[in-house]
Amino acid sequence: MIKHHPKHELLAAFVAGELPAALNIAISAHVELCDECQQAITLLTQAKADEVFSIEDESVFDNVEVDLDDDFDDLMISQITSQKGDYVDEAPTVRSVEYAGKQVNLPRALNSVSWAKFQGVGKLTRARLDLDEGTVRSYLLQIGAGGSVPMHTHKGYEVTVLLDGSFEDEMCSYSKGDFIWLDESFTHSPVSNDGCLCLTVADDAPVFTQGLSKLLNPIGRFIY
Template sequence: MSAYHPDDMTLMNYAAGSLSIPQALAVSVHLCFCHECRDLVKNFNHLGGALLETIKPASTEDDAFDALMATLEPHDHSHVPKVKMEATETGRITQHFHNPLLRYLPAPLAELPWQRQTKEISKFDLTSLLGIKGFQIALQKINAGAKVPNHTHKGFEYTVVLSGGFSDELGVYHEGDFIARDTSHNHSPTALQNEDCICLTVLNAPLKFTGWQRVFNPFMAWH
C-alpha cells in the first residue's frame, strides 16, 4: 500500500474533473496502486452527486458557497461510508486496475528507448505523444544508488513511483507513492541501492538546479 498520497483537495478536484489532463494522469496512475485514495475519490463522487440534488441551482450567494465548502471539508471523513476493495491472492491490488500509462508506451519499461540525460539518469518523454502544451510529462529512470543533482522547482512537480524507489530530504518513497513538490522545496532525490527507480513525472515548469549543479540546467531543460 502506498505511504504517500495526493492531498484531499487534489483528490476532490480529480473527482470533480477540474484537474488538468497531466495532473489527472498522475493521480490516476497513483490510484492504480492505492485503494485508500480510490475509496476517497468514490466517496467524493458520492458526496458530489448528493449535493447536486440538494443545492438550489440559482444560489450564488457567498454564504451558500461557504456552506458547500464546509460540507466538503476534506480532512473529516468520519461520516463518509467506505467502499471496500479486495486485493488479489498475491496481495498486489494493482493487478485489478488498468494503468492508463500502458496505452502510451510502445514497449515495457525495461525496453523503452530511454534518452540519456546524464550517465545515470535517463528520460522517456511522453509530452509530444500526449499532445499536451505547457507541461512536461515524462518517465524518469535513475540508476540504483544514483543521485539527482540538487534542485528546486519553477512550478509544481508531481511524481509517481512506478518501480524501485528513491529518497530525498523529506522521506523514502516506494512503488505507487505520490510526491508533490513546488517552489518551496529544494531536494536531491537518490535512488535506492537495490534497483533502478522509474517514475512518472509531471511538471508545469522546468526544474532549477542550484549551487554548482546549475551546470546541469542545459542538459535537463525541456526540449
C-alpha cells in the first residue's frame, strides 16, 4: 500500500509545467502507480485549464468582427473530414531492467530516457539517467537483498520513488510506489531485507555521517 506521496504544492507545480525534467519523471512514475495521485492530478489539471481558459472580461471581444463565408467554411470542414490516413494502433513501449533475477517493467515516464550501464560496489548498484540538468542527478538504484546505504544526510533534496521491492530506514518502511522527499533535516540509512529498485533524484551530493563512509565526503562531488 502506498503511504508516501508528493505534497499538493509539488503536484500543482508538476501540472503547471514548472519542474525540471528529472522531477517530472519522478512524479510521473509515482502517479502511474498511485490511484490517489492520479485523481489529484486530474482535479489539478481541470482547475488549471479553467484558470487558463476562463474569460474574466468578455469586453475584449467587443471590437472583434467575425465575417465567415459559409461556403468556404463548409468546404474546409468537408476537406478535413474526408482526409484518410494510415493509422497504426501500436502498443506503448514497455522497458524493463533485470533486478533480483527477474525483469521489472519500468514506468512509462522512463520510455524515452536512456541511462548508463549499472555499476556499483557490494549490494549497491546504480545507473545514471542521461538527463543534462546541471547539478541535478538522476539514477536507477538497486539495493540487493540484505543491502544498505550508509548513514547520510543531504545538502539539497533527495527524491526516491520505489519502483519495486521494499526498504526501511530510521523513520519508516516503504513499499512499491512510495514517493519520498528528504532534505538536510533528515539523516537515515536505508536497508532492504529483500532487495529493491528505486528511481532517485538529487540536486547535491549526500553527506555521510558515520564510519568509514565519511572518508568519501571530500570527493563526494566527483562520485555524485
